[in-house]
Amino acid sequence: MNIQESVAFVTGANRGIGKAFVEALVQAGVRRIYAAARSLDTLNEVVAIAPDLIIPIALDVTNIEQVNAAAQTAQDVTLLINNAGVIGSGGLFAPNSVETAQWEMNTNYFGTLSMVRAFAPILQRHSGGAIVNMLSVVSIASAPVFGSYSASKAALNSLTQDIRAELANQGTQVVGVFPGPVDTAMTEGMSIDKATPIAVAKTTLQAVEAGLEDVYPDPVSQSAFSAIAEPLKAVEKMFAGWMPQ
Template structure:
């Protein structure tokens, strides 16, 4: 099993940032990081019977508040890549799992005052999903609610 759990954020607006260097770092880490790791390990997984490739994404793959525009764009790109990799790697027997979560109780979310998923709880959900051949983990109520609302009007997410 290979787990891509890259995550950095700059809390920057793509429309007003003085330059895009921070956004490039966010994209390099949160999008190109998982792409590069997947490219390196997909052949090894295939040679060893398939295995699983797990990409830890974010509820912000689906939401893009201005203050997280760069992070949201990177995670949305990673979600799209996850879906593409799933199709491409299925024939070699590799399960590709996309994991969506709002806030996880890590240093990156230490400033957030609100519900957070414990890392060990999310890890348990991921292992259960891999064991059961599930391609997606919605790790918390926020992710389940947002995913359910994706078919509705876009303006519903602008709160």
């Protein structure tokens, strides 16, 4: 798709990668951006980037009423960027690990599913459009102490593949992004090399314009997927062929 002609909707837009997506979209010259976060107050700095282009939306992706209301407001969207996500820590045997896992799954998996269900008909009316789902390298291999987060991203990876197959007939491009560690609030305290949010956002938008399905936006991601990306994609395409006609 042509990013410059798009109308974008970005969840989790108040900071980190979400804010970087807004910045990259403004730089690309898009027509309009709906920037969503749970609290409108947290979007003030984001809106200030380009007040004439950015419309703030109060949205908790786990609240189906708010999701449907956002879709009713943003009927012109052609590019949906599902960036909202949460992460817990403490490992699977911490006292609150089950509650943490449910919280992560509700946001990272079910929240994305609700957004896609609400916006797919809108994208269909605009020649298919595109969906970007923010995944992670831990979608394919669990990170110790972040096991339930890894599981939620693995579930989202599977969901992304199914969305791609089910929306193929309406011409919707579905893009999965698999970054390694990114320099955001989620990785504070981790003494490892990190990609910058703006680099991830710009690489992803370039991939959308190029018609790619999977994005490995940094050295950690590229290294992790270098030997397995093609076999995984082949299996996905084989399974996609099972779609009922």
